[in-house]
Amino acid sequence: MKVNVVSIGGGTGLARLLSGLKQFVLSPNHPGSLPDAFPVINDLTAIVTVTDDGGSSGRLRQEFQMLPPGDIRKCLVALSEDELLMSKLFQHRFAGEGDLHGHSFGNLFLTALTHVTGDFLEAIRLSSEVLAIKGRILPSTMRDVHLVGELENGAALLGESLIGQSPLRIQRISIFPGSCDPLPETLEAIARSDIITLGPGSLYTSLLPNLLVKGIPEAIRESPACKVYIGNIMTQRGETLGFSASDHLRAIGQHGGDLLFDYILLNLTPISETQKKNYLEENAAQIENDLDRMNLYRVKVVFRDLLADGEKVRHDPRKLAHAIFDVWLSDKMKQTIQGSSILDGVAEHS
Numbered sequence: 001m002k003v004n005v006v007s008i009g010g011g012t013g014l015a016r017l018l019s020g021l022k023q024f025v026l027s028p029n030h031p032g033s034l035p036d037a038f039p040v041i042n043d044l045t046a047i048v049t050v051t052d053d054g055g056s057s058g059r060l061r062q063e064f065q066m067l068p069p070g071d072i073r074k075c076l077v078a079l080s081e082d083e084l085l086m087s088k089l090f091q092h093r094f095a096g097e098g099d100l101h102g103h104s105f106g107n108l109f110l111t112a113l114t115h116v117t118g119d120f121l122e123a124i125r126l127s128s129e130v131l132a133i134k135g136r137i138l139p140s141t142m143r144d145v146h147l148v149g150e151l152e153n154g155a156a157l158l159g160e161s162l163i164g165q166s167p168l169r170i171q172r173i174s175i176f177p178g179s180c181d182p183l184p185e186t187l188e189a190i191a192r193s194d195i196i197t198l199g200p201g202s203l204y205t206s207l208l209p210n211l212l213v214k215g216i217p218e219a220i221r222e223s224p225a226c227k228v229y230i231g232n233i234m235t236q237r238g239e240t241l242g243f244s245a246s247d248h249l250r251a252i253g254q255h256g257g258d259l260l261f262d263y264i265l266l267n268l269t270p271i272s273e274t275q276k277k278n279y280l281e282e283n284a285a286q287i288e289n290d291l292d293r294m295n296l297y298r299v300k301v302v303f304r305d306l307l308a309d310g311e312k313v314r315h316d317p318r319k320l321a322h323a324i325f326d327v328w329l330s331d332k333m334k335q336t337i338q339g340s341s342i343l344d345g346v347a348e349h350s
Contacts, residue, residue: 121183142209146159150171205239207252218254289303
């Protein structure tokens with residue numbers, strides 16, 4: 001079985017997902033190396049948010065009037081066939097106190113290629129060739145857009161970096177300028193996809209900005225693909241403290257419209273005591289999977305062990321890829337589950 005996959009998001013979350021999915025992209029250098037139980041990814045497309053205005057990306061964006069390269073760089077490295085030297089080079093961040101301080105080599109490489117070619121998209125394509133990536137990366141829009149966050153007290157914050165540090169709960173985000181279009185290739189990829197994923201990642205600064213680009217939520221809704229929202233494991237300071245899983249679904253509905261996704265994929269494994277202590281300073285906690293409220297959004301809920309080993313709470317890339325394919329295979333077989341049941345360690349609710 002061959003499938004086309006579109007993964008939407010940004011930041012570290014999208015990069016981890018891509019690093020798991022790329023294991024199922026059949027490489028010319030390693031033909032026939034995939035397990036028979038899972039499909040082969042024929043086309044893997046990452047649609048990446050471009051609203052970052054902080055750190056190295058923000059400095060380069062302001063100085064050279066280009067789209068921020070940071071999230072694109074992370075996806076390039078995640079999809080790279082060679083995760084050793086070249087990926088380490090692209091992720092290398094300069095120390096010291098000079099002008100290069102804080103910049104990553106990959107960001108500078110993309111910036112230089114953009115100036116040499118005069119085209120950010122061409123810079124991404126050439127970088128993809130250098131890293132021999134197993135997929136394709138598209139910015140969600142080529143327009144120079146900025147995020148605007150409306151807080152619960154009515155105040156507004158301009159810029160992703162400020163929104164991500166907000167001490168107050170975010171009510172809604174928008175983009176400025178308000179009208180921006182996606183690339184035609186983005187809409188084409190969504191239309192011919194078999195699987196569409198959103199997440200994991202920062203809700204208001206990595207995921208929702210993609211749904212504010214004109215035409216993307218409509219294309220997702222019209223696509224016959226199996227659509228999976230991947231829930232975060234932890235709440236996040238400045239964005240989602242106190243949020244449950246259903247609060248995330250509510251925000252997606254507010255910004256992209258109802259019924260965008262068929263499934264929500266959630267981690268069921270409790271984090272360790274050590275991990276809890278590591279997140280105390282941020283007041284972050286494991287997200288509550290509130291089934292009763294999630295049922296209001298007419299989405300099937302799938303639980304899996306998605307937790308990676310380590311001190312930081314992260315999704316395990318391979319577990320995540322396996323879970324997505326399980327959901328797709330179940331959906332393809334048109335299994336209708338009424339009420340609540342448990343199959344092979346997967347709890348689903350419709």
